[in-house]
Amino acid sequence: MAKPDISYGLHAVTTLLERHPKRVHGLLVQKGRQDQRMQRLLDIAKQRHISWKFVERSELDRLADGVHQGIVANVEPNRAQNEAYLEQLLEKLEEPAFLLVLDGVTDPHNLGACLRTADAAGVHAVIAPKDKAAPLNGTAVKVACGAAETVPYITVTNLSRMLKHLQACGIWITGTAGEADQWLAESNLTGPMALVMGAEGTGMRRLTRECCDQLVKIPMAGEVSSLNVSVAAGVCLFEAVRQRSALP
Numbered sequence: 001m002a003k004p005d006i007s008y009g010l011h012a013v014t015t016l017l018e019r020h021p022k023r024v025h026g027l028l029v030q031k032g033r034q035d036q037r038m039q040r041l042l043d044i045a046k047q048r049h050i051s052w053k054f055v056e057r058s059e060l061d062r063l064a065d066g067v068h069q070g071i072v073a074n075v076e077p078n079r080a081q082n083e084a085y086l087e088q089l090l091e092k093l094e095e096p097a098f099l100l101v102l103d104g105v106t107d108p109h110n111l112g113a114c115l116r117t118a119d120a121a122g123v124h125a126v127i128a129p130k131d132k133a134a135p136l137n138g139t140a141v142k143v144a145c146g147a148a149e150t151v152p153y154i155t156v157t158n159l160s161r162m163l164k165h166l167q168a169c170g171i172w173i174t175g176t177a178g179e180a181d182q183w184l185a186e187s188n189l190t191g192p193m194a195l196v197m198g199a200e201g202t203g204m205r206r207l208t209r210e211c212c213d214q215l216v217k218i219p220m221a222g223e224v225s226s227l228n229v230s231v232a233a234g235v236c237l238f239e240a241v242r243q244r245s246a247l248p
Contacts, residue, residue, distance in 0.1 A: 005075055007073045008072045009069050010070075012148070024074070027042075027072070027073050038070060060072050081152050081153065082155070096193070097166075098240070099193070100195050101128070102128040105133065108135060108140040113228075124152075125152040126151055127155075127156060127194070128156075167211070171194055172192060172193045173214075174216060175212035176203075176204075177215045196212060197233050
């Protein structure tokens, strides 16, 4: 059995209890926390036969790398999925594939925010390389606000090879780059597609860029040269949502 991990925050833990209760080993609850949201969480835990104990806030502060809101869950690690899972997912889709690819995004906060945005946009999966990618740890799960339990996070051994495979499956690869000639709103983001976001500052790696069918850029009117990767992902994903929703 894998070493237990932790998840924290009211929304993240509630989602875990509702969707994957078998992953939860137990709960640590801050003494004195007796509001309605916490009581609802504990009611769900009781229904799922999951135990909890009350501890001092200092114990939760020590365990959680962020705002825990008085709750920490001991859980089985939320493992990333693999290429085989992606193949099965694509085979089962009854609508055009809508994927988000993160190339070189190493900050768990950014990963969590991207997962949350992907969930809101209806993305089928988030894909990243196994190396030089953010781990799906407690911080990412907390920032994702439940999206880590709903959007598959798939890590692949060779990202450029996977992108070429997606192309062979009829999926259009759209990369984002500040020096691109085409504006985001002018691009075609309908049909089966994968949106590729590179790391802040360095952008996509060369091999990743060479796999893209088109490169697009976001209009920037201010002094800053780039957006946070999760914000940029949100802008691009919801432009795709707008275009796809406009289809008859």
